[in-house]
Amino acid sequence: MLSVERAQLPSDSAKVSKSALRTYFNIVNTWKLNVDEAMTLLGLDSRSTYFKWKKNPESAKLTSDKLERLSYIFGIYKALQILLPNIDSADQWIKRPNSALPFQGKSALERMLTGHVADLYVVRQYLDGQRGWS
Template identity: 30%
Template sequence: MTNVVQFREPTPDASQVQTFAAEADRARLTGPAVKAVLRAVEAWEGSNAEGAALLGVSESTWDRMKAGRWEGVLSQDQLTRASALIGLFKGLHLLFADSMADRWPKLPNRGPVFDRLTPVQAMIAGGIPRMLETRLYVDALRGGL
């Protein structure tokens, strides 16, 4: 007779799940999130229009962010976009050990998520759901799921 021990993943406490709903959390996370998204879009050689669309801000706000003159707080949706983009950037750098990590978002893609668009185009057109799907797609490619 063999004893079987089952392992269960701990269920996260709802109070520990980051939803970006609390103003204090958004204020605390905005600076680092903006800095990371600016870096990712720059690495991807994205235009100001693309960066603004990906983050869900106007081009004039994007310009102020780039110049370090924006003192706002990102919304819940904007922080969700930032989280997806930051995760995608990290996932690409784990998947590719060369410059492909930064070229991939701007290359036409035949993957089922992209319909021959570039990932950047697909994420702009599809908003948050497509951004999250793109991040999951890259995580699955690298075996992270």
Template identity: 35%
Template sequence: MLDVTRFAPANRKRLSAPALRTFLAIADLWGLNEEQRRLVLGYPSRSTYHNWARQAREHGSITLDVDALTRLSAILGIHQALGVLFESEAEGVEWLTDPHDAPIFGGQPPMALVTGGTLDGLLTVRRFLDAARGGLYMPPNAIDTDFAPLADAEIVWR
């Protein structure tokens, strides 16, 4: 059964400012311009975006809608996955901004989906990275290139 209390205004109000503050820090790290930030958030008007940002930075009170909070959740998940998959933030940003050969990206950088303005684009990148965290789709990184799996004889049973 769906827990509708998570969509209640009081819960959205509790989550909105901290989520938006975190997004603004991630957007700075990723080098997103204002237009890209607005696209990620569902393209609010400039004045609405600036009001939200000001309120969040001043630890004020804002209540974002479910769509905006879902988009922010996707960004937080992408950022977290990049932190797990890459040794440095710079490597994660490089992955986001370089063209990618995976069919889902069509040779475009994953950032093109992130800043394309659709929730589907955000969730596609998030799901791709979640799959990579689970060991699917991405080539091994340098630490894994010489890894040899254990042979049955090497496994010790007690």
């Protein structure tokens, strides 16, 4: 019988959590997201967990789902900074209606707020395509 081991964080997972969540909360502030939006992007249901992680990020035990979500969000943020060198334009892009096929007139943030990690992937893939990284 084959067994597949789950990907695990290195033994310094507290440092990884701290760095990743600090970066995430900086992006949340930059994008001017409210608590509910920030929780949805991260896949959290518990406000107490959200505020605990915000106050003490090294206490977080990030699952592979959370790490995947963070990876997509970081990639989206970076791609926007490259595609739209004007900082304000880059930071506001996620909230602007978009006629591109993946968005169908809605904003990228609306797409990402479905709560599905696949929608974060779609936004990241779209931006990578715009950068010429298919």
